[in-house]
Amino acid sequence: MLKDWNKPQEPAEKELEERLLAAREKLSAKQMKIKEKRLPVLVLFEGFGAAGKGSTIGKVIRNIDPRFFKVTTMNAPSAEEKRKPFLYRYFVEIPEGGKFKFLDGGWMEEVTRERLEGTLDENGYKRRIESVKRFERQLTDNGYLVLKFFFSISKKEQEKRLKRLEEDKNTRFRVNEGDLWQNKHYEKCVDVYEQYLCDTNQSTAPWYLIDAKHKKWAELQVLEILVSGIDTALKNSNLAVPLLQNAFPLEPIPSLCDISLDKKISQEEYKEKLDLYQSRLRELHNELYRRKVPVVIAYEGWDAAGKGGNIKRITEALDPRGYEVHPIASPEPHEKARHYLWRFWNRLPKTGHIAIFDRTWYGRVMVERLEGFCSENDWQRAYNEINEFEKELSDWGAVIIKFWVQIDKDTQLLRFNEREHVPEKRWKITDEDWRNREKWDLYEDAVNEMLKKTNTSYAPWHILESNDKKYARIKALEIVIHEVEKVLKKK
Amino acid sequence: MLKDWNKPQEPAEKELEERLLAAREKLSAKQMKIKEKRLPVLVLFEGFGAAGKGSTIGKVIRNIDPRFFKVTTMNAPSAEEKRKPFLYRYFVEIPEGGKFKFLDGGWMEEVTRERLEGTLDENGYKRRIESVKRFERQLTDNGYLVLKFFFSISKKEQEKRLKRLEEDKNTRFRVNEGDLWQNKHYEKCVDVYEQYLCDTNQSTAPWYLIDAKHKKWAELQVLEILVSGIDTALKNSNLAVPLLQNAFPLEPIPSLCDISLDKKISQEEYKEKLDLYQSRLRELHNELYRRKVPVVIAYEGWDAAGKGGNIKRITEALDPRGYEVHPIASPEPHEKARHYLWRFWNRLPKTGHIAIFDRTWYGRVMVERLEGFCSENDWQRAYNEINEFEKELSDWGAVIIKFWVQIDKDTQLLRFNEREHVPEKRWKITDEDWRNREKWDLYEDAVNEMLKKTNTSYAPWHILESNDKKYARIKALEIVIHEVEKVLKKK
Numbered sequence: 001m002l003k004d005w006n007k008p009q010e011p012a013e014k015e016l017e018e019r020l021l022a023a024r025e026k027l028s029a030k031q032m033k034i035k036e037k038r039l040p041v042l043v044l045f046e047g048f049g050a051a052g053k054g055s056t057i058g059k060v061i062r063n064i065d066p067r068f069f070k071v072t073t074m075n076a077p078s079a080e081e082k083r084k085p086f087l088y089r090y091f092v093e094i095p096e097g098g099k100f101k102f103l104d105g106g107w108m109e110e111v112t113r114e115r116l117e118g119t120l121d122e123n124g125y126k127r128r129i130e131s132v133k134r135f136e137r138q139l140t141d142n143g144y145l146v147l148k149f150f151f152s153i154s155k156k157e158q159e160k161r162l163k164r165l166e167e168d169k170n171t172r173f174r175v176n177e178g179d180l181w182q183n184k185h186y187e188k189c190v191d192v193y194e195q196y197l198c199d200t201n202q203s204t205a206p207w208y209l210i211d212a213k214h215k216k217w218a219e220l221q222v223l224e225i226l227v228s229g230i231d232t233a234l235k236n237s238n239l240a241v242p243l244l245q246n247a248f249p250l251e252p253i254p255s256l257c258d259i260s261l262d263k264k265i266s267q268e269e270y271k272e273k274l275d276l277y278q279s280r281l282r283e284l285h286n287e288l289y290r291r292k293v294p295v296v297i298a299y300e301g302w303d304a305a306g307k308g309g310n311i312k313r314i315t316e317a318l319d320p321r322g323y324e325v326h327p328i329a330s331p332e333p334h335e336k337a338r339h340y341l342w343r344f345w346n347r348l349p350k351t352g353h354i355a356i357f358d359r360t361w362y363g364r365v366m367v368e369r370l371e372g373f374c375s376e377n378d379w380q381r382a383y384n385e386i387n388e389f390e391k392e393l394s395d396w397g398a399v400i401i402k403f404w405v406q407i408d409k410d411t412q413l414l415r416f417n418e419r420e421h422v423p424e425k426r427w428k429i430t431d432e433d434w435r436n437r438e439k440w441d442l443y444e445d446a447v448n449e450m451l452k453k454t455n456t457s458y459a460p461w462h463i464l465e466s467n468d469k470k471y472a473r474i475k476a477l478e479i480v481i482h483e484v485e486k487v488l489k490k491k
Numbered sequence: 492m493l494k495d496w497n498k499p500q501e502p503a504e505k506e507l508e509e510r511l512l513a514a515r516e517k518l519s520a521k522q523m524k525i526k527e528k529r530l531p532v533l534v535l536f537e538g539f540g541a542a543g544k545g546s547t548i549g550k551v552i553r554n555i556d557p558r559f560f561k562v563t564t565m566n567a568p569s570a571e572e573k574r575k576p577f578l579y580r581y582f583v584e585i586p587e588g589g590k591f592k593f594l595d596g597g598w599m600e601e602v603t604r605e606r607l608e609g610t611l612d613e614n615g616y617k618r619r620i621e622s623v624k625r626f627e628r629q630l631t632d633n634g635y636l637v638l639k640f641f642f643s644i645s646k647k648e649q650e651k652r653l654k655r656l657e658e659d660k661n662t663r664f665r666v667n668e669g670d671l672w673q674n675k676h677y678e679k680c681v682d683v684y685e686q687y688l689c690d691t692n693q694s695t696a697p698w699y700l701i702d703a704k705h706k707k708w709a710e711l712q713v714l715e716i717l718v719s720g721i722d723t724a725l726k727n728s729n730l731a732v733p734l735l736q737n738a739f740p741l742e743p744i745p746s747l748c749d750i751s752l753d754k755k756i757s758q759e760e761y762k763e764k765l766d767l768y769q770s771r772l773r774e775l776h777n778e779l780y781r782r783k784v785p786v787v788i789a790y791e792g793w794d795a796a797g798k799g800g801n802i803k804r805i806t807e808a809l810d811p812r813g814y815e816v817h818p819i820a821s822p823e824p825h826e827k828a829r830h831y832l833w834r835f836w837n838r839l840p841k842t843g844h845i846a847i848f849d850r851t852w853y854g855r856v857m858v859e860r861l862e863g864f865c866s867e868n869d870w871q872r873a874y875n876e877i878n879e880f881e882k883e884l885s886d887w888g889a890v891i892i893k894f895w896v897q898i899d900k901d902t903q904l905l906r907f908n909e910r911e912h913v914p915e916k917r918w919k920i921t922d923e924d925w926r927n928r929e930k931w932d933l934y935e936d937a938v939n940e941m942l943k944k945t946n947t948s949y950a951p952w953h954i955l956e957s958n959d960k961k962y963a964r965i966k967a968l969e970i971v972i973h974e975v976e977k978v979l980k981k982k
Contacts, residue, residue: 032915058809066806066847078569080569171777290664319546
């Protein structure tokens with residue numbers, strides 16, 4: 001049993017029953033509030049095998065309409081999931097606003113299992129703890145209610161339950177090797193679990209230890225914590241979240257106005273270098289694939305800066321089975337209903353693959369900021385959230401290349417007019433482009449702030465001077481080749 | 492090389508280059524038409540290893556904006572995918588309207604590999620062919636353009652290419668065991684491929700054999716077929732599709748007006764049977780899980796018929812880790828942009844799990860029919876498409892249970908009024924419910940037609956008389972238990 005734990009007192013039978021009835025009713029009543037306020041609720045059930053996590057989830061959801069919840073059982077990561085960052089399979093499971101997600105097992109189980117198996121060393125463990133804390137904090141900062149329960153039973157109680165399950169041929173399959181190992185090495189497990197609970201006990205997402213010896217008492221503890229957690233979250237939903245101080249190494253970067261845009265390249269040099277670099281990149285793509293290095297290339301830039309053509313010169317050199325281009329438009333309803341980074345987590349490449357984003361998560365601090373699609377507190381916080389996101393990718397071993405494609409206002413006007421007048425290009429220009437153009441100065445300020453606050457050493461920005469598109473394409477190829485070679489050499 | 496094949500003549504160098512330029516330009520111009528008309532285009536690349544499928548895809552997509560296509564490489568099914576029906580992983584990959592999907596390898600590869608490995612017997616093969624033909628026909632019937640290319644090279648040419656790939660350390664990984672096996676057993680493979688091509692050569696989704704010895708010639712053949720295929724599809728987009736004659740065994744079923752709704756159950760009998768049946772179902776759920784039998788339960792019925800409460804009495808008996816309830820509302824934009832069965836394929840359970848649908852794919856022949864969300868030709872075709880869909884599930888080994896929850900018009904009125912006047916129930920009633928009520932007679936006709944045309948022997952309807960909700964709940968439990976027991980006994 002976990003020590004030093006301020007265990008609440010189990011009430012007498014009669015009080016227990018009364019409180020159960022009251023808590024069930026309250027939870028049932030809360031679900032409409034949650035829907036109305038679009039509160040997303042993520043409930044994590046961790047704990048010992050046979051401690052009754054599943055059956056408690058079963059009782060909790062009886063009080064909620066199926067429209068408002070999902071239950072997901074997290075198994076050990078599949079071969080495919082192992083080719084994504086550690087947090088990937090959890091991030092994609094977060095609920096949308098107005099809904100509950102109950103997770104049976106989760107990142108605690110994965111981290112502590114790896115720790116117990118000895119596949120995670122001290123440094124690896126520390127990195128995991130960092131990732132977990134950031135993940136949970138990003139959720140709560142972005143309006144999620146995150147509740148974490150740890151179900152605890154004694155060694156003897158667990159042994160008894162496992163035996164009972166094994167004796168019945170219909171329940172035998174529920175007892176797996178891991179449960180038996182856990183019971184045999186109970187004390188060792190307690191040490192690792194306690195350490196983890198302690199390391200990840202955050203004020204906005206604290207741990208609730210559940211005394212799970214008696215089923216009804218376990219149910220009551222969970223229900224009462226759920227109800228009071230929801231109450232608090234609903235009350236606090238409009239509070240601004242404190243901004244964190246930047247903790248990442250930032251490199252200096254010039255302001256856009258200081259960037260000289262007269263760089264040019266001749267047609268001959270262009271042809272020659274394009275051929276040369278594309279065939280080099282083709283070789284590197286094979287090597288990336290073979291050595292399972294993931295690459296994330298992010299394109300941002302002014303409308304009509306030449307992002308599309310630039311991306312094309314990269315992809316022409318790539319095997320279509322090993323890359324994907326993700327054009328990012330405004331989010332669909334099911335995307336808007338979740339953490340703004342969700343749709344990017346969902347589009348991450350697997351190891352050995354390249355993902356190219358045509359517009360990115362930086363929309364948060366540009367269009368969403370300027371059009372008021374999120375609050376000031378939201379976009380102010382986003383710089384750090386994005387640095388954290390990219391740190392995850394970098395720690396995972398990804399090559400991260402971020403391009404700002406830069407042109408001046410006159411060049412944009414020329415290109416807009418061309419798009420208006422050439423029939424095949426008409427679809428590329430919309431009224432929105434013209435409206436954005438009117439806000440050029442506001443955008444320029446936002447971009448400068450973004451570049452300065454997210455130009456980290458592990459995921460720096462590269463400016464592509466694109467008044468001459470050919471120059472920008474060759475520069476992009478050079479940078480991609482250089483960055484990929486750098487990472488391949490290090491491995 | 493495949494025999495009896497009306498091979499087109501490769502043009503001379505100069506003509507080839509000219510036609511290539513023209514075809515590339517045409518494809519590039521077509522993409523806007525495709526977007527405008529919301530045409531979904533699925534392009535399947537099959538063929539011999541090292542025949543150049545990947546590099547041809549690479550050349551084709553150079554002519555298309557990344558916003559309008561995706562490339563997916565289908566590998567052998569993962570452990571998770573093996574727990575879904577054969578077609579699952581293909582159906583979820585279909586493109587949305589206005590976009591291309593290029594598949595590198597697909598269902599042909601899977602079926603012929605199984606055939607060559609000997610894991611698929613004659614009957615299994617025939618069933619797969621049926622599934623494939625229905626799948627492709629359902630796509631083309633629903634407005635998809637499906638283009639299937641088979642890349643052919645001779646044994647000698649393949650041997651040469653594999654050797655070249657193996658000699659270079661950067662491309663060695665591209666040669667896998669399967670390719671070498673294929674080359675060694677080339678003639679045997681040709682036999683199996685020819686049989687498959689012949690068996691699945693349908694008028695609306697014919698095979699195009701590509702002579703892949705010369706890369707540019709292969710590219711040209713693909714581009715020209717793509718362009719002319721798109722032209723035809725755009726021209727034919729408004730043609731009605733012939734209705735297929737019913738080929739499934741239908742059971743008689745009474746009309747709704749002939750169903751007596753005065754069945755009742757006492758409170759004591761209800762309590763007693765509820766306890767009894769729920770604990771039986773709890774046992775069966777364990778057995779289903781252990782023996783990996785999937786279950787699909789579909790609920791349809793009048794508004795306020797008591798579907799929610801009925802479902803609750805089922806799920807109370809289930810382990811939350813082994814079932815999911817899918818409340819079906821109107822489709823989201825990304826769902827609406829695809830075949831109407833896509834969102835249901837996406838929600839299928841894995842083996843050993845239970846999926847409960849609160850409203851279903853039958854929306855096509857009820858609300859979509861009556862509200863004009865699809866054409867008459869669409870919903871007329873849907874009876875057969877749905878029978879085919881359920882046949883897939885049944886052949887896969889799923890228990891399929893379809894409930895129609897029946898009440899009379901007066902009972903609905905009583906319950907609507909109660910919902911209006913009890914604050915906690917207000918959210919359950921909307922203006923739409925009242926509008927639907929006005930169309931009761933139209934709906935009744937549609938339901939009767941639906942029941943008659945989809946009451947197949949392998950997926951029959953069960954009527955739940957629900958003027959007395961308790962009676963309906965007990966009946967549902969009885970049916971679920973009975974149907975599950977029946978299937979478990981057979982296995």
